[in-house]
Amino acid sequence: MQLGAKLAEGKTKGIYAHPDDPELVVLFHKDGITAGDGARRSEIVGKGAIAGRTAANVLAYLEREGIATHFVGAPADDMTVVRRCAMLPLEVVMRRLATGSYLRRNPGVAEGQPFDPPLVEFFLKDDAAHDPQISEGEIVSQGIASAEDVQRMIAVGREVCAALARAWARQDVTLVDLKIEFGRPAGGELIVADVIDNDSWRIWPGGEKARMLDKQVYRNAAEVDEALLAAIKDRYLQVADMTAGF
Template sequence: MATPKEVGGYKLGGLIIEGKTKQVFDLPDVPGHVLLLNKDRITAGDGVKAHDLEGKAAISNQTNAKVFEILKSAGINTAYVKIASPTAFLSKKCDMIPIEWVTRRLATGSFLKRNPGVPEGFRFTPPKQETFYKDDANHDPQWSEEQIVCAKFNINGLTIGQDEVDYMRKATILVFEILEKAWALRDCALIDMKIEFGVDTEGNILLADVIDSDSWRLWPSGDKRLMVDKQVYRNLATVTAADLDVVKRNFGWVKDQLDFLKPNVHHKVVIFMGSPADQDHCQKIAKAARELGLSVDLRVTSAHKATEETLRIMQQYEDTHGALVFIAVAGRSNGLGPVLSGNTSYPVINCPPPSDKMVQDIWSSLSVPSGLGCATVIYPDSAALMAAQIIGLQDYIVWARLRVKQLHMAHALRQADQKLRNQV
């Protein structure tokens, strides 16, 4: 493949690395970034089987971009930046960790050969996670986590130890589960997939490389006979032009289906405040909710002083939203939450505003009549998190943001603990 001088308006520097299906170039005018250029090439068996496939580079580039946009919207830390040309994309510059992280939902392929006695289709709950050392000469041997830790890889100044391995394992499974939920919207089963991580110049671990139809097994309707991934090519004993056309059509179908993997739930979190004096408290709830990707409205109404108006507003939202949560902000004999709960089938969360009579206000929110199901929390971020958990039952991106938040909190604690241990 000839080496271009410029792609998508970006002046190319030196060729950093060339693989079977892509080239990676330095970008002298964009410090800290590289350009990944896809090839019209498909390979299998560590490159033993290889064919030119016109149009594959553009299909792979768009597939990768759409996948990474889903993952970025969920909050996953990625090296991917944006598409640079029909066949190339811009990425943060990373040194790659030489490990493939494979996640499996169903037993198939090489797993069956390595684990005789396990029937094809055996379902892993939770997903099975495996690691393989990138070594083409030895066919990417499977490695244990202990081997990775003991290798003491130093990548961009970061030594890969147990903390880093734990983070990548959890992130790998989360990436799989996000995309599994996404593909379920199109009645497609994500069977397994592989990803790789890199370390940027600041020592951050990022999801990197490429995720396209070479990276996973995908079975429409969960039927192996309908597979639309690279396995179709792997299974070919001989390869004709017609066979390559089928593979290309499959890849194109996957690329097009990714446009329909955005959540289609019209949700809303409505924060009712009993008095405009509670607005600061409500804005804190709204800010925390919006950071989780929730659509939020704030309304002022009183269940005691304007019951009919309160119910009218509530019914307006019931008529126009599929996923809906009401948050009631009221103290001093809270009637707002119970009135909403008694007249809707949607969840209601009480979050009384701070006051010098907080204990009494909390009690008035907790002590509701029988037959009502209000929840009560004290802190604004707790109300937002609970609303997100409810909406996340129907919107996988909101669910994913919660999971990513948990992952980052746990990793930050591990980093803080590691820093403290290193000081001793």
Template structure:
């Protein structure tokens, strides 16, 4: 399909203007994978198509449930058409169980501790500062988001987590945590935006961390090998296939 001018390029996608509608953009998913604030980078041929397929299935389900998102269509596995948003430079992280970076910040908490309701945390998108955690009060003071927007991001974040948790539980997979982002459309409305794919969550089949399906496998690699990347690609393919049940077409 035709693309307009390039608007932005990140570690895992390129954003183009839509050639016909100024309120839309075209996202092209890359085959890249990274960790450690971009310190580790690799290419996995075909990952972009798998990530795009997963994201399309997730956003299709969210749209059907009435969650306001930027997703419009996915005409090709590596291509997503979305509403143009001014992205809020914050990662909203929902946690059902304590693991990963949370344990480093809270060493007194046992791994696997359940959070009910789901714990919501905010992190500035800033690789140079290692995405520091910020409080709602700091977000307001810095003019990044209003108090009403923070309340909405918290509510919608928990709603998105609940929908995905239910969908994964139906396949005996535990959703451990989830990272999402928000943007403001041309009317100032908050939309769940960017990507939700296998880089966005932790998935433990049967609740077993040793069987994880997600990007944490890549983060845990002491040495990156072609064999390891191929095995990881198969996990991404498995997740993409499983998410087909989220939004039957």
């Protein structure tokens, strides 16, 4: 597929104008993997195509579950065509079990404590400030989104979390937590946007943290070498194949 002009560049994807339709854009998935707000960076040859497969599988599944997303299609493994959206500068994190940064911020909580319904946390997308947590009130007072939009993100986020938890449970995998982003297409209400891939969640086969398949393996590594990157690629391929079963 011929790409139009580059509109934006991120750590793991580029965003390009669609060659034929101004209401669409093309996400080109790159081979990079990052952690620590980009402080750690590596390249895994072929990761972009693997991530694109996963994202297409997940977004198409959510659409079938009746959850509106910006997904249109995937003309190639490393390309996703989506509706053009005005993105909110927020990461919406849905937590089903306590782990990771939540434990660092709440040291009295035991790892694995369940949240029912999922706990919803908002973080402002700002690498320089290390993506600080932001309250619902601050989102509204800073003009980032309306109070109604905040409640929609919470409700839709929980629907997404529940749908993906069901899909993973059918393969004996526990969805621990999940990052979602939202955008607004022209004249429309907020919908699930950006991508959901293996960089977006924690997934533990059999509910065992030691068997994690997600990006946390890269974050946790004391050092990065070719063997680690090869092992991560294997995990990402496994996840892409498993999400095809959604």
